[in-house]
Amino acid sequence: MKTDTPSLLNERNGTRVRVGRSSAGLGLFATDLFKKGERIVEYTGKRLTEMEVGEIVENRYLLQINDRYTVDGSARANIARYANHSCKPNSEMNTVRGRAYLSAKKKIFPGDEITWNYGRAYFNDFIKDGGCKCSACRGA
Numbered sequence: 001m002k003t004d005t006p007s008l009l010n011e012r013n014g015t016r017v018r019v020g021r022s023s024a025g026l027g028l029f030a031t032d033l034f035k036k037g038e039r040i041v042e043y044t045g046k047r048l049t050e051m052e053v054g055e056i057v058e059n060r061y062l063l064q065i066n067d068r069y070t071v072d073g074s075a076r077a078n079i080a081r082y083a084n085h086s087c088k089p090n091s092e093m094n095t096v097r098g099r100a101y102l103s104a105k106k107k108i109f110p111g112d113e114i115t116w117n118y119g120r121a122y123f124n125d126f127i128k129d130g131g132c133k134c135s136a137c138r139g140a
């Protein structure tokens with residue numbers, strides 16, 4: 001298991017986002033303007049191999065990077081873990097050279113909650129049974 005490497009992006013952008021109350025518990029909010037396509041935060045954590053992932057019973061914060069690695073983003077230091085799922089998100093998770101970044105899909109204004117679509121596998125495992133509570137699905 002490789003140890004976490006510091007995220008320069010998160011050191012730089014740590015003051016441009018905040019963790020706060022949202023309809024889904026805690027959420028990640030912008031405190032600054034983000035341009036479309038701009039990187040917001042990196043999804044950080046320990047890198048696990050497929051074999052290590054296979055030994056985990058339940059962890060909502062696993063993010064597969066590629067065929068070889070999955071990031072365990074469960075540590076609180078990973079501020080990206082606070083970004084909630086939305087079926088109509090304003091950001092997206094992109095993988096670039098083995099690292100995962102949350103980027104703005106459109107202009108994000110100060111005060112906006114930052115959301116991304118967690119994808120079908122996560123949705124089926126963790127969301128579907130309880131019903132999706134994102135703002136798009138609640139009609140808010």
Ligand SMILES: [Zn+2]
Pocket residue numbers: 086087088132133134135136137
């Ligand atoms: Zn939804």
